[in-house]
Amino acid sequence: MTELAKNRTLKALTGESRIENQNKIAYLFILPWLLGFLAFVIYPLFQTIYNTLFKITTTSLGLVYDYNLIDKGGNYGTAFRNLYFFPQMLDFVIMEATYVPTIIIVAFILAILLNTGVKGQGFFRVIFFLPVIIMSGPITGILYWNGAGGLLTYEDNVIFKMILSYSPGFAEALAGLFANFTMVLWFTGIPIILFINALQKINVNLYEAARIDGANNWQILWKIKVPIVRPTAFVTAIFTIVQLGTYTGNPVFYLIQNSIYDRGAGIGLASTFATIYSLVVFLLVGVAYLLLGRPERTKKIQLSSIQRDRMEALAVRRAKAKQRTATTR
């Protein structure tokens, strides 16, 4: 064996880091993705934002850009003056605000129930995951418009009427939720799997320890399960927010789609709609982060000196007891 090869082998065998530092090769592997990302995500993102400043007309020579932000607020002005855009954006935000929490809560409840070890867990999972496979624009569209999505008759419900008389806006949001309750459930397919996965990863010893300390199931749910699955809830929230963005039942769906399609009205205006819409989506993700995503601050418990003494005494007593049982055995 030559000296060089020996050295190399030694280096390979004694290499400390599991992962090695090979910039060139790594970049070679991610090159296609990186190029695609720059060309089809980064560039379009900034180009579309740039587009919002111009009135763009399509001519035989290509696209002609006329700066028009000064003229009555340009595209932004037009978007604000549009009769449908902002009301529909508001509906969209209301939809996200009602759907996302519902989806997370329902998915969490179903995951907990499936995780109790009921028989036929696999069967229920198959059913709950099925919509993920078949859900596409046209299909949800058809089922949505045929009212197959609505199952519960809520209009005659006393509670609904009470809410309606107090706060019509809230009642409307609720109605939107219940009229499409099945469709809402259809979004829980992936969240359920994620939650089950997260629940199964909780160390069983934690439950045991809690039980020894006298916690009941309810306390275990709130003190152990909920805090541990919080990061999963955040991922779920983001996933759902994004999914609802391309959902046919989404109120702004058609407006944005048609504005892109209708090239006569101008690419500038379409870009403006898309940009404002994206901003709103980012804001929603931000809200989800504030509510669920922030790392939880661990509370430091301040013990008084008496408490500390007591605990120390207890620890000593326990250690002694342990010793005693060990020796008697």
Next chain:
Amino acid sequence: MNAILVKPRAAVAAAKTYYRHHKSRLNRIVAQVAIYVFLITISYVFLYPILRMVSISFMSASDLVNPEVDWFPTKITFANYGVAWTVLKGEVSLFNSIRYSGLMAIFQTIVSALTGFAFARYEFRGKKLLYTILLLSFIIPVPILLITQYNMFNSFFQSIGWTGEGKGIGTYDAQLVMAFFGQGVNSAILIMIFVNFFKMIPNDLYEAGKIDGANPFQLFWHITIRLSLSTIVVVFLFSFVWNWNEDYVTKFLVGDGILLFTNQLGKFDSLFQTRTTGMTHPDAGGEIQLVESFKMAATVVSIIPLLLLYFVGQKSFVQGIEKTGITGE
């Protein structure tokens, strides 16, 4: 006298002790039953649109308007499926859907595997930043990118003279290019599945391979790919299904250029008028209501391939979501 009094008391006491002894067991049974009732109810709500759709797809026009017929048609008719197949141009669109979803899935799987390998195996400059960007790219709404992507591809295809029948915009070319560069549907999730699986492959294997003189591409091919066939199947299946169901981007970049199940289903009503003229179908009524059963039959037809795939690869799908590792570890 006493005996009579004592007896009921004894009975009550016996019942009380019985209850006390079997309390936890009784509670458990009640809880189990409650869980099953709840899960079955929810399953019904999940499946309601699908069941409804299948039921309607077998109904004749008279059943549709008959208020007495709710779930079961008076006479099961398969004629709706014949009409649906004609309207969808089933023989063409089925082939196209399979072909393009398959192609896109192959491209996406290859690029995701390459990218995932780099992120899992190598330490390179900007890795953390790039991985964060990869995850963040998932939340960028589609419309804001789509506007510029369309313009880009439009001018690109025109500049290289790739226009006309079966070329450029109106075909799958643009989407294939994007998929090849790792920007297909939900590419970020697919890459994440690979990253998390590749991380689990022990480093010793690579070291052994390196000692035997394998270069990085040989390591990738002979170790990583050989070991992750199941993951590759998972990613391929997901990619296939998502591409099959994708219709937002397809609507702009493909439009009506290629007959697919999704885009045919999306405008079923208008196609129904043109494609069934001169054809004798069972309910030649012409009322709008009567399209219902054909439409439902068409929807059933378009999801049958997906259902077949789901029931074959059901485990893979669920595992795939678990493998993303986005449940936070």
